[in-house]
Amino acid sequence: MPLTMPNLTPVMPEMVMTVMAIVMLMAELVIKRKETIGFLTIIGASAASFTLVGSLGTTFGGMYISDGYSTFFKLIFLVNLILTVLMSSKYLETVKINFGEYYSLILFATLGMMLMASAADIIVLYLGLELMALSTYILAGFIRYDIKSNEAAMKYLLLGAFASAMLLYGTSMIYGLTGTTNLRDIAAYIVKTNLASNPVLMLSMILFAAAFSFKIAAVPFHMWAPDAYEGAPTPITSFMSVGPKAAGFAVLGRVFLTAFGSVRIDWAVIFIPIAILTMAVGNIVALSQTNIKRMLAYSSIAHAGYMLVGIIAGTPDGMASVLNYMFIYAFMNIGAFAIIVMLRTEGFKGEEITDYEGLAKTHPTAAALMLIFMFSLTGIPPMAGFMGKFYLFMSAISAGYTWLVIIAVLFSAISAYFYLRIVMLMYMKEPKETVQLNSSPGLVLVFTVTAAAVLFIGILPSKLLLLARLAISAF
Numbered sequence: 001m002p003l004t005m006p007n008l009t010p011v012m013p014e015m016v017m018t019v020m021a022i023v024m025l026m027a028e029l030v031i032k033r034k035e036t037i038g039f040l041t042i043i044g045a046s047a048a049s050f051t052l053v054g055s056l057g058t059t060f061g062g063m064y065i066s067d068g069y070s071t072f073f074k075l076i077f078l079v080n081l082i083l084t085v086l087m088s089s090k091y092l093e094t095v096k097i098n099f100g101e102y103y104s105l106i107l108f109a110t111l112g113m114m115l116m117a118s119a120a121d122i123i124v125l126y127l128g129l130e131l132m133a134l135s136t137y138i139l140a141g142f143i144r145y146d147i148k149s150n151e152a153a154m155k156y157l158l159l160g161a162f163a164s165a166m167l168l169y170g171t172s173m174i175y176g177l178t179g180t181t182n183l184r185d186i187a188a189y190i191v192k193t194n195l196a197s198n199p200v201l202m203l204s205m206i207l208f209a210a211a212f213s214f215k216i217a218a219v220p221f222h223m224w225a226p227d228a229y230e231g232a233p234t235p236i237t238s239f240m241s242v243g244p245k246a247a248g249f250a251v252l253g254r255v256f257l258t259a260f261g262s263v264r265i266d267w268a269v270i271f272i273p274i275a276i277l278t279m280a281v282g283n284i285v286a287l288s289q290t291n292i293k294r295m296l297a298y299s300s301i302a303h304a305g306y307m308l309v310g311i312i313a314g315t316p317d318g319m320a321s322v323l324n325y326m327f328i329y330a331f332m333n334i335g336a337f338a339i340i341v342m343l344r345t346e347g348f349k350g351e352e353i354t355d356y357e358g359l360a361k362t363h364p365t366a367a368a369l370m371l372i373f374m375f376s377l378t379g380i381p382p383m384a385g386f387m388g389k390f391y392l393f394m395s396a397i398s399a400g401y402t403w404l405v406i407i408a409v410l411f412s413a414i415s416a417y418f419y420l421r422i423v424m425l426m427y428m429k430e431p432k433e434t435v436q437l438n439s440s441p442g443l444v445l446v447f448t449v450t451a452a453a454v455l456f457i458g459i460l461p462s463k464l465l466l467l468a469r470l471a472i473s474a475f
Contacts, residue, residue, distance in 0.1 A: 010057040010066035013048040014114050020044030021107035028100030035089050041103040042082050049078045062182060063121035072323050072471035073117040073250040076330050077243055081110045083334050084239040086442035087341050091235055094346055094438060097142055109135035113247035122171050122181040125251055133160050136240055140232040152231025159224040163214035170207030173200055186259040196263050205260055209270045215248030216304040219277040229297035237293055238337030241300045242330045249307060249326060253319055264314045271312050278305030279411040286418045292340060292353050295418055303329055309408055310392050313399035316472050321395040323468040325388040328457055332376040332385055335450030338443055339370045345438045356422055358431025367426045369447055376454045378419040379412055384454045387461035
């Protein structure tokens with residue numbers, strides 16, 4: 001039987017990323033200035049983003065699909081990569097971990113996320129998930145001399161292995177039940193044989209839900225997040241708070257709305273308590289945090305709960321609002337972490353919330369930027385975060401989940417305390433000491449892009465939502 005070459009157009013962005021990741025790994029040996037490796041990484045990610053436009057299609061026997069849905073998520077991954085690299089170079093010098101493989105690992109992690117977003121088969125999904133996970137485990141422990149960084153990597157690795165095991169166990173069950181790992185074939189088999197009430201199907205959906213809940217840090221699978229966020233290098237914390245979370249939501253939407261779309265009522269019952277617990281734990285525990293990275297970790301958990309509300313809605317509008325919110329979340333969260341990166345100098349971490357006391361008097365521009373990001377994370381108009389939550393909750397109301405939206409709004413109101421507390425400390429307290437800023441041209445560019453995006457999307461939100469709806473239309 002003659003072998004035929006598969007259509008490589010749908011995997012062109014991933015091919016560019018693979019080549020760049022390998023080249024960056026080798027570049028460590030010949031390029032002494034690590035900033036140059038960072039610059040080349042940005043060039044590679046930009047090249048991959050240009051190839052996204054013409055990459056639509058399906059290949060490898062239907063196992064891999066490049067559609068509007070995956071392209072939207074890949075754009076988030078690549079923006080996340082570029083902004084992370086821009087904020088990294090000065091930080092890596094300060095913390096004395098300026099090694100070239102750092103950039104290669106970020107490229108491999110992003111490649112894994114891209115594979116996950118385009119996976120039309122559970123086998124491809126698993127390969128992408130492991131590539132992303134193994135790279136981020138190493139990045140979390142990249143400050144090798146710091147015990148907290150080591151602890152972050154170990155906890156992330158051990159709990160990540162647990163999540164992988166659950167995904168494999170769920171996969172074996174669904175394969176035993178349907179005889180396939182292709183998402184569309186699974187969906188067709190469930191409808192054809194009327195498996196809706198099969199207990200094995202329900203158990204496999206529970207295992208998939210648990211595995212993906214770990215990736216988006218949803219309760220009760222969130223335990224790794226606070227320690228991993230606190231111990232990892234701050235640019236990587238920012239990277240982890242956006243990339244793996246977006247990848248988790250990408251596969252969560254793809255698997256549950258495609259393969260298990262006909263039994264939505266059953267899996268919605270699984271996700272409703274997870275969403276409520278995630279919003280509750282994320283917002284309530286964040287109130288007592290004194291370390292800003294741990295506070296943002298719990299905040300990230302709470303935001304996963306809000307986005308699960310859109311998944312539970314199970315409608316095209318609900319999924320489009322999740323894409324819309326994930327895009328907004330990326331900019332406001334990266335902006336907040338970039339401020340923490342800028343405060344990091346030799347001998348001063350700038351990670352305690354009290355370190356921000358009086359910042360408006362010593363560095364008014366930095367304080368104003370932090371105010372924009374905190375207002376947006378809270379959901380105060382006219383920031384983008386408000387419009388993101390508005391569309392998310394409206395989609396759930398349209399699907400008949402008004403009571404769930406009331407709970408989400410109540411927990412969102414609680415979040416105002418810990419976000420606005422930072423604003424209060426910056427503007428209403430006197431500085432205890434003069435904090436030096438560790439700025440760089442890359443950080444300035446990150447602030448410009450993130451603050452402009454938060455303000456622009458907040459004022460003109462319909463453009464982004466239209467793109468999200470277009471992305472979901474081909475789902």
